[in-house]
Amino acid sequence: MEVWIGRDGERHGPYTEVEVRQWLQSGQLSANDLGWYEGMADWAPLSTLFPDALAGRGAAAEAAIPPLPASIAATAPPAAVATLDYASFWQRFGAWVIDLVVLLIPGAIASYAMGGMAAFEHLLAQMQAAPDSMSTAMMEYAQATRGINLAVTVIGFLYYSLFEASPWQATPGKLALRLRVTGDDGQKLGIGRAMLRNLVRLANLITGLIPFICYIAIAWTQRKQGLHDLMARTLVLNGSVREQAPARQPGPRDNSFNA
Secondary structure (H helix, E strand, C coil): CEEEEEECCEEEEEEEHHHHHHHHHHCCCCCCCEEECCCCCCCEEHHHHCHHHHCCCCHHHHHCCCCCCHHHHHHCCHHHHHCCCECCHHHHHHHHHHHHHHHHHHHHHHHHHCCHHHHHHHHHHHHHHCHHHHHHHHHHHHHHCHHHHHHHHHHHHHHHHHHHCCCCCCCHHHHHCCEEEEECCCCCCCHHHHHHHHHHHHHHHCCCHHHHHHHHHHHCCCCCCCHHHHHHCEEEEECCHHHHCCCCCCCCCCCCCCC
C-alpha cells in the first residue's frame, strides 16, 4: 500500500506503509500529519490510520514536531470533493443497461449448459401440437428452467458483489460511465457489505416490484440512494477509483521524510 503525506499545505509521496510506520515510530512524522491512500475519500490523521505505530513512541518525539496547520484542507485530493458528487438516476440506469448486456453472455452459457434450449424447443412443440394446453406447457417449462433461473440469479449476485468489492469498486457498466460504489463514509466496500447491498437483487425471485421500488428512490433521496444503498449504507459516486488518487509528486525517494 502506498501512502501520501499531507503537511504544511503540501502533499508528499507516495511512500510505502513500512516507511510511514518507521517515520512515525522515529518521530519524523507527527500523529497530526495527514495520510491518504487509494480507496479513501478524504485525508485522515496518521494517528487514526496507524495507531499501533505510535503506541511505543514517547511524548518527547511528538512534541518536537509542530502540529499540522488547517491549511492542508485546501490541498485535499479530488476524492474529498467527489464524496458529494453523487451519480444520478439516469447514470445508474445506463450502467445497469450495460451490465445487463454483459450478463447476457454468462447467462446464455449457463442456460445452454443446463438444457435451456431443449426446454424451449419442447415448449414450442407442445404449443404447436396442443394449442389448448398452453398453460400446462408453460408450467412444465417453468419447472424445467427453475434451475437455470436460480443459476442466472446467482451469477448476477456474484457479478455485482465481487466487482463492487474489487479494487475498481465498480461493475463494468459503472466503469464505462466512470462511477464507483463506496460506503457512506467514502471507503471501499468489503465483500460482506457488497453482498448485503446486492441481496436486494434476489428479491426478483419474490416480486417484480421490489427492484422498481429500490431504484426509483434514487431520484428522490438527497444522496441519490436506492433502497439497497440505504439498507447497506452505500453511495454511488461520479469518478472512477483511478481518478481519485492525487497526482504523483516528482522527486527522488529515500529512507527519510522531510517536509
